Amino acid sequence: MDEHHKGAIVTAGAFARAIGAVDEPPLLVLLNSCHSAPQAEKLIGTVPFAIGMSDSIGDVDAMTYAARFYAAIADGQSVEGAHHVSQAAIEMNGLPDYDLPTLACASDVDPRTTRLVTPPPA
Numbered sequence: 711m712d713e714h715h716k717g718a719i720v721t722a723g724a725f726a727r728a729i730g731a732v733d734e735p736p737l738l739v740l741l742n743s744c745h746s747a748p749q750a751e752k753l754i755g756t757v758p759f760a761i762g763m764s765d766s767i768g769d770v771d772a773m774t775y776a777a778r779f780y781a782a783i784a785d786g787q788s789v790e791g792a793h794h795v796s797q798a799a800i801e802m803n804g805l806p807d808y809d810l811p812t813l814a815c816a817s818d819v820d821p822r823t824t825r826l827v828t829p830p831p832a
Contacts, residue, residue, distance in 0.1 A: 722749040730756040737826055738789065740779065742772050747812040758819045759789050763810045771807035774800050779811075786829025789813070790821035 729735050738759040741750050750762030761779075763772070778799040782792035793813045801808035815821050 722752040725749070726753050726756040729753070737824075740776060742776050743767075747814075750812065751814045754814050754816050758816045759821060759824070760814045761793065762812055762814070763807075764812045765807075765810050767807045767810045768805065770803075771800050771805045771810070774803055774805060775811050783826050786825055786827050788822055789815070789824050789826065793821070 729739065735757055737757060738761070739750070739753055739757050741760065741762040744763055744766040746762035747764040748762070750760035753760040775796045779792050779796040782795050783789075787795065790813065793811065797808045797811055813821060
């Protein structure tokens with residue numbers, strides 16, 4: 711944080727280098743902030759999946775998306791399935807920004823079949 715507790719600007723390149731510096735980078739990064747889709751795209755290559763927002767997103771919309779996305783991932787949904795169900799959660803709650811979360815992925819992965827968590831037994 712800066713001295714005024716407002717955070718600090720981190721470039722996409724610096725962030726990509728930081729997450730790529732570890733032995734096992736994350737498989738997915740969710741940038742839950744306004745206008746972050748271009749930065750998410752730049753993370754592909756460092757991580758196979760990244761999500762960003764294509765415009766300004768309301769706080770409640772962003773929190774709804776993130777909460778539903780992580781719950782869907784924990785339930786064993788595919789990356790793409792979790793993304794779509796989270797967009798639907800925003801829309802079903804009557805919120806306007808359901809189309810702003812944008813999923814980017816590397817060309818060698820399939821978000822429709824990639825699961826980050828093993829589905830719980832039936």
